[in-house]
Amino acid sequence: MQRQDEDIFTTTVEGNKYSIYRICRIYAVPPIEAQDLFQEVVYQIWKSLPDFEEKSNINTWIYKIALNVCMRSKNQLSKGNLITVRLASIEFNLSDEIPNSNQTERYNALHACISKLEESEQSLMVLYLEDLSYKKIAEITGLTENHIAVKMKRIRKKLLNCITYKLN
Numbered sequence: 707m708q709r710q711d712e713d714i715f716t717t718t719v720e721g722n723k724y725s726i727y728r729i730c731r732i733y734a735v736p737p738i739e740a741q742d743l744f745q746e747v748v749y750q751i752w753k754s755l756p757d758f759e760e761k762s763n764i765n766t767w768i769y770k771i772a773l774n775v776c777m778r779s780k781n782q783l784s785k786g787n788l789i790t791v792r793l794a795s796i797e798f799n800l801s802d803e804i805p806n807s808n809q810t811e812r813y814n815a816l817h818a819c820i821s822k823l824e825e826s827e828q829s830l831m832v833l834y835l836e837d838l839s840y841k842k843i844a845e846i847t848g849l850t851e852n853h854i855a856v857k858m859k860r861i862r863k864k865l866l867n868c869i870t871y872k873l874n
Contacts, residue, residue, distance in 0.1 A: 714764075715755050719748055722768045725836055731768075732832055735778035735783065747775045749823050766845045769838070773829060773846065812873065819868035834858060 719726075723744075730743035750771050758767060817842070820831060833843045840854045 711755055715752060718764055718768060719751060719791070722765060726772045727760055728836065729772045729776055729832055732828075733780055735780070743779060746779070747772045750775050762845050763842075766842055767837075769833065769842075770846045772833070777825075778830070812869070815869045815872040818872065819865050821862065822868065823864065827857070827864075828845065830854065830857055831861060 716725065726747050727740065727744050730747060733739040734740035751768060758764065785855055820828065823831065830843065830847070833846060838846075840851045840858070843849075843854050844851045849857075
């Protein structure tokens with residue numbers, strides 16, 4: 707790898723490390739830890755960087771690699787007949803304030819409802835919660851923006867119904 711590629715790699719990983727790690731934490735399940743997934747994602751970025759054709763934004767490309775590595779890892783575990791719960795390792799810091807019982811209850815309801823979504827829906831929620839536009843999500847997933855919008859509307863409705871049921 708040339709010096710310019712090394713600089714691009716370092717800058718890109720540094721600029722996206724928190725997003726990559728959040729995705730890895732969502733997909734991390736025993737025996738695979740988030741740090742292991744993170745290292746695998748970074749390795750795959752390093753390995754694939756010379757082949758990056760700049761057809762999309764490099765950050766979009768990074769998200770795609772992160773999702774693919776994490777989902778492949780999960781699928782390999784599933785094939786090994788290991789039962790896993792993907793979202794069990796997520797920890798959200800609501801704020802620096804101590805959360806009140808109402809906030810904790812709402813968080814737990816949201817967490818439980820997201821874990822009930824289908825895998826493809828959970829992947830879309832991961833990207834949506836990363837505050838990516840539908841255009842970026844479409845580039846990453848290969849779906850159209852319109853399809854993303856329709857799916858997200860359905861996902862939000864499912865989550866609303868689930869959370870409403872859990873909180874009542």
